[in-house]
Amino acid sequence: MDIILALITALLIITGAVFTFAAAVGLNRLPDLYARMHAASKAGTVGSALMLIAVGIHAADLAILARSFAGFLFFVLTAPVSAHLLAKAAHESGYPLSDISVQDEMRRRQEQV
Amino acid sequence: MTAQAITQSAVHFGLVVLSVAFLLTVWRVIRGPTLPDRVIALDMLVGIVMGFIALIAIRTGYTLYIDIAISLGLVGFLATVALARFILSRKRREGEDGSPPEPLPERPDATVEQPATPESIPVASEAPEPVPAGTATPVAAPAATARPSPSKSEVTKASAAKVKIAKAKARGKAAGADQTASASAAAAAPAKPKPPRKPAAKPAAKPAAKKETP
Structure with a gap:
């Protein structure tokens, strides 16, 4: 039983670390702000959320598991909100998309208004 | 291989990978050509530090660290929202990222005339x-x-x-x-x-x- 819990914990930790690393690589490699945001706010969030769950499972205590799930839910709920706000603010204040972007629907909407 | 050893080796692996990710993100904060790039990298740094805290919690057995991670996430969220409002109110500086200035998709009655x-x-x-x-x-x-x-x-x-x-x-x-x-x-x-x-x-x-x- 201990072994199984440890294996699950190890799997969650390793998966989370790899996700976070992928997010960091994406943050450095992607061409513009909006693509970087796409890497950071999705892969980065999943990475740390998986590690939080790993703590809860490793402790094998319902109270701690509930707390770690609360942290997981909070983080997963707030990360898209902040990323969306930041992207909207950046787009509205005129930070351009990279040259290889194929479509900017926000610009068309702003021109219509 | 005991359960303890499995967990500890996974934690070590995670710490190493997270350190590399942390350095990469710090590099983006330093280099990031524009302000929103830096803000998004700081947001990502908060996530990485939350991962660090979780790994330390597993390693030491102090599960109280989870609360620290939650409050850190709250602070990071608020900071990102505040910086987003700041970016919204600041407008883009010309040539901030070294690129040639170009016409912006702004509404004509936007704040440009206000000054x-x-x-x-x-x-x-x-x-x-x-x-x-x-x-x-x-x-x-x-x-x-x-x-x-x-x-x-x-x-x-x-x-x-x-x-x-x-x-x-x-x-x-x-x-x-x-x-x-x-x-x-x-x-x-x-x-x-x-x-x-x-x-x-x-x-x-x-x-x-x-x-x-x-």
């Missing part, structure tokens, strides 16, 4: 000063007020429509300015010399109303 108003107010208050006789005001006032608006829209972001709007604004302002100018010039003749630093709109409008009643 023109506080600049044209002192101009309107200056207008009556060189004209004690009150004859040359209709010529002088439009010239004086129309000058700052193209220089204010400056840079390349002024599209033709925007310039037209700015000119229309300046013309309307000039009309108002020369009306207030003649009024205040007439008011300044009998009364004490008008204080030049006062905001033009209110004090100029008041003497005008006073002058018309008699």
Whole structure:
């Protein structure tokens, strides 16, 4: 039983670390702000959320598991909100998309208004 | 291999990978050509540090660290939202990321013209000063007020429509300015010399109303 819990914990930790690393690589490699945001706010969030769950499972205590799930839910709920706000603010204040972007629907909407 | 060893080796692996990710993200914070890049990298740093805290919690067995991670996530969220509002209010600086400036997809009535108003107010208050006789005001006032608006829209972001709007604004302002100018010039003749630093709109409008009643 201990072994199984440890294996699950190890799997969650390793998966989370790899996700976070992928997010960091994406943050450095992607061409513009909006693509970087796409890497950071999705892969980065999943990475740390998986590690939080790993703590809860490793402790094998319902109270701690509930707390770690609360942290997981909070983080997963707030990360898209902040990323969306930041992207909207950046787009509205005129930070351009990279040259290889194929479509900017926000610009068309702003021109219509 | 015991359960303890499995967990500890996974934690070590995670710590190493997270350190590399942390350094990569710090590199983006340092380099990131624009302000939103840095903000998004800082947001990501908060997530990585939450992962660090979780790994330390597993390693040491102090599950109280989870609460620290939750509160850190709260602070990071609030900081990102506040910085997003700041970016929204700041507007983009030209050449901030080293790229050539280009026309922006802004609405023509956006805040670009807003700075023109506080600049044209002192101009309107200056207008009556060189004209004690009150004859040359209709010529002088439009010239004086129309000058700052193209220089204010400056840079390349002024599209033709925007310039037209700015000119229309300046013309309307000039009309108002020369009306207030003649009024205040007439008011300044009998009364004490008008204080030049006062905001033009209110004090100029008041003497005008006073002058018309008699």
